[in-house]
Amino acid sequence: MIRVGILGTARIARAFLGTPLRNAEIVAIASREEARADSFAKEFNLPKSYGSYKELIDDPSIDAVYIPLPQHLHCEFVLKAAHAGKHVLVEKPAALSMQELEEMESACTKHHVLYMEAFMYRFKQIHLRVKELVDSGVIGEIRHVDFNWSINIGKLLRSDFRLDPERGGGALYDLGVYGADFLQFLVGTPVEILSSFIQKSNTNGVDLFSHTFCKAGGVLSTVMCGFTLDANHYSIGGETGSIYVPGSLSGRQVTNKLFMHLLVDDERKEEVFAPENPYMKELEYFADCISQKKTPVPGFIESRSVMKFLEDARANAKELSARM
Numbered sequence: 001m002i003r004v005g006i007l008g009t010a011r012i013a014r015a016f017l018g019t020p021l022r023n024a025e026i027v028a029i030a031s032r033e034e035a036r037a038d039s040f041a042k043e044f045n046l047p048k049s050y051g052s053y054k055e056l057i058d059d060p061s062i063d064a065v066y067i068p069l070p071q072h073l074h075c076e077f078v079l080k081a082a083h084a085g086k087h088v089l090v091e092k093p094a095a096l097s098m099q100e101l102e103e104m105e106s107a108c109t110k111h112h113v114l115y116m117e118a119f120m121y122r123f124k125q126i127h128l129r130v131k132e133l134v135d136s137g138v139i140g141e142i143r144h145v146d147f148n149w150s151i152n153i154g155k156l157l158r159s160d161f162r163l164d165p166e167r168g169g170g171a172l173y174d175l176g177v178y179g180a181d182f183l184q185f186l187v188g189t190p191v192e193i194l195s196s197f198i199q200k201s202n203t204n205g206v207d208l209f210s211h212t213f214c215k216a217g218g219v220l221s222t223v224m225c226g227f228t229l230d231a232n233h234y235s236i237g238g239e240t241g242s243i244y245v246p247g248s249l250s251g252r253q254v255t256n257k258l259f260m261h262l263l264v265d266d267e268r269k270e271e272v273f274a275p276e277n278p279y280m281k282e283l284e285y286f287a288d289c290i291s292q293k294k295t296p297v298p299g300f301i302e303s304r305s306v307m308k309f310l311e312d313a314r315a316n317a318k319e320l321s322a323r324m
Contacts, residue, residue, distance in 0.1 A: 001023060001024060001025045002023060002024040002025070002063045002064055002287040002290050002291065003024075003025055003027045003061060003062050003063045003064070004016075004024050004025065004026050004027065004062070004063065004064050004065065004066060004283065004287075005026075005027060005028035005029070005030065005048075005056045005057075005059065005062040005064075005065050005066075005086075006026060006028070006029050006030070006065070006066045006068070007030050007053045007056060007057075007065055007066070007067050007068070007069055007077055008030070008031060008053075008067075008068055008069045009029060009031045009036050009037065009040045010068040010069070012068045012091070012251075012279070013029070013040075013066070013068050014044075015120075015251060015277065015279035015280070016066065016279050016280060016283055017044045017046075018044070019277070019280060021280060021283060021284055021287070022284050023284055023287045023288060023291065024064075024283055024284060024286075024287035026044070026046060027046065027047050027048060027061070027062065028041075028046060028047065028048035028049065028050065028056050028059060028062060029041050029044075029046055029048075029049050029050070029056075030049070030050040030051075030052065030053045030055065030056035031049075031050075031051065032051070032052065032053070033051070034049075034050075034051025037049040037050055037051060053077060053080075054080070057077075057080055057081055057084045057086060058084060062086060063086070063087060063290065064086055064087035064088065064089065064114075064286070064287075064290060065077075065081045065086045065087075065088060065089070066089045066090075066118075066283070067081070067088065067089070067090040067091060068091045068118075069091075070161040070167050070168065071091070071093055071095075071096060071161075071167070071168035071173060072096060072161075072166070072167045072168040074090050074091070074093075074094055074095055074096075074100075075095050075096070075100040075101075075103060075104055078090055078094070078095075078104045078107070078108070078115070079103065079104060079107045081113070082104070082107040082108045082110075082111045082113050082115075083107060083111060085111055085112075085113060086113060087113045087114040087115075087286075087290050088108065088113060088114070088115050088116070089116050089118055089282075089283065089286050090115070090116075090117060090118060091117075091118045092117055092118055092119055092177050092178070092181070092306075093117075093168075093173050093174075093177045093306065093307070093310065094117040094303050094306075094307075095303070095307060096168045096173070097307070097311070098304070098307050098308065098311060101300070101303055101304060101307050104300075105300045108300075114286075114289055114290055114295070114296055114299075115296070115299055115300060116286050116289070116296035116297075116298065116299060117181075117298045117299070117302065117303045117306070118282060119178065119181050119185075119282075119298055120251050120278040120279050120282050121178065121182070121248075121249055121251075121278065122181075122185060122278075122282070122298070123278040123279075123281035123282045123285065124248065124256070124273075124276060124278045125273050125276060126245065126248050126256045126257075126258055126271075126273040127182075127185075127245075127248070129258065129271065129273070130186070130236070130243055130245060130258060131185065131186060133243060133260065134186060134236065134238075134243070138240075138241060138260075138262070139236070139237075139238030139239070139240055139241030139242060139243060139260070139262065140238040140239030140240035140241060141238060141239045142186075142187065142219045142236060142237070142238050143219065143220070143237050143238060143239060144219065144220050144221065144236075144237040145182075145183060145186065145187075145216075145219060145220075145221040145222075145234065145235070145236050145237070146221070146222050146234060146235045146237075147178075147179040147182055147183070147221065147222065147223045147224070147234045148224045148225075148231040148232070148233055148234065149175045149178055149179065149224075149225050149231060149232055149249050150171070150175065150209070150224065150225055150226035150227065150228070150229045150230060150231040150232075151175070151226075151227060151230070152227065152228060152229055152230050153227050162174050162227070163201070163204070163206055163227070164204070164206065165204055165205055165206040169206050170206050170207040170208075171207050171208055171209060171210055171225045171226045171227050172198070172207050172210045172225060172310060172313055172314060173310060174225075174227075175225035175226070176210050176212065176223055176225040176309075176310065176313065177306055177310060178225075178249060179212070179221075179223030179224075179225060180223065180305070180306045180309035180310065181298060181302065181306050182234070183214070183216040183219075183221055183223070184216060184302060184305055184306075185298075186216075186236070187216040187217050187219050188217070189216050189217040190216065190305040190308070191214050191215070191216045191221070191305060191306075191308075191309045192214055192215050192216070193212060193213075193214050193309060193312040193313055193316060194213040194214055194215060195212070195213045195316070195318075196210065196211070196212040196213070196312075196313040196314075196316055196317040196318070197210065197211045197212075197317060197318050197319075197320055198210050198313075198314070198317040198318075198319055198320065199226075199228075199319070199320040199321065200319060207314075208226060208227045208228050209224075209225070209226035209227070209228055209229075209320070210223075210224070210225050210226065210313065210317070211223075211224050212224075212309075212313050214309070232246065232247050232248070232249050232250065233245060233246040233247065233248075233249075234249075240262065240263050240264065241260060241261055241262040241263055241264075242260070242261050243258060243259070243260050244258070244259045244260075244261075245257075245258045245259075248273075251277075251278055251279055253275040253276060253277055254275055255272060255273065255274060255275055256272075256273045257270060257271065257272050257273070258270070258271050258273075
């Protein structure tokens with residue numbers, strides 16, 4: 001069994017707990033507030049709790065760490081974990097710049113530890129099925145992908161780190177990152193920015209909305225993300241058919257559906273997928289990689305592609321009128 005420690009008591013950390021894992025065990029939790037770590041450990045019956053991240057990282061009995069901290073802390077603690085010989089599963093976005101990502105890759109390589117960027121959607125059956133359908137050619141050659149994910153938090157959680165540019169906030173880095181990774185997951189090639197538009201907050205300059213035109217291989221695509229509206233869906237247009245998937249991008253354990261239309265005979269199909277926990281499947285996959293000494297995907301190759309998308313989208317963006 002791979003022994004895993006979690007840095008931070010973020011809500012997302014709870015998704016890995018409550019049900020036994022096939023090949024890994026969560027053995028420790030760390031928080032900068034010892035009482036919070038103790039309470040979390042008691043709630044989930046974890047053997048160890050620490051009042052600092054360093055104590056957990058220095059624990060020689062732990063094989064790997066999961067890092068769900070705010071993104072401005074990712075690089076710092078990936079480096080510390082790697083130096084301590086811990087394998088690293090880090091939440092998206094793995095870093096805030098290509099320079100940070102390169103430092104992380106150098107450290108993980110030097111200390112012979114595995115690295116994986118946490119994109120839990122890759123482990124949901126509905127998206128794996130979509131990938132299978134696309135690869136089978138049932139809708140013909142892919143011509144266009146339209147990806148949309150926005151959560152209306154802009155006026156509700158001003159203290160949330162996702163709305164703080166000093167802590168790596170912004171819709172592009174929080175949700176647009178999924179669009180960039182989804183395109184390479186689906187098509188298998190890096191994403192190239194063609195043009196981008198960003199709408200920023202008039203209070204602190206954080207990006208609240210982004211619309212990016214891009215291409216992956218020969219597939220033209222749009223990626224929309226934001227904090228000021230509700231959207232959670234994607235569509236794939238092929239030469240002989242199309243696929244539409246609504247409401248399935250988050251990690252919520254709900255029933256999901258995909259809809260497919262085929263031009264031949266105007267055929268329409270629907271597939272239903274039972275609720276599942278993609279976070280646990282993600283960690284089990286990472287644990288398998290550790291045990292089998294194989295490189296996880298998404299790893300540094302995929303992370304570099306995503307980071308280039310994020311940096312290029314911001315650098316080349318035309319600004320829309322500010323909000324808030």
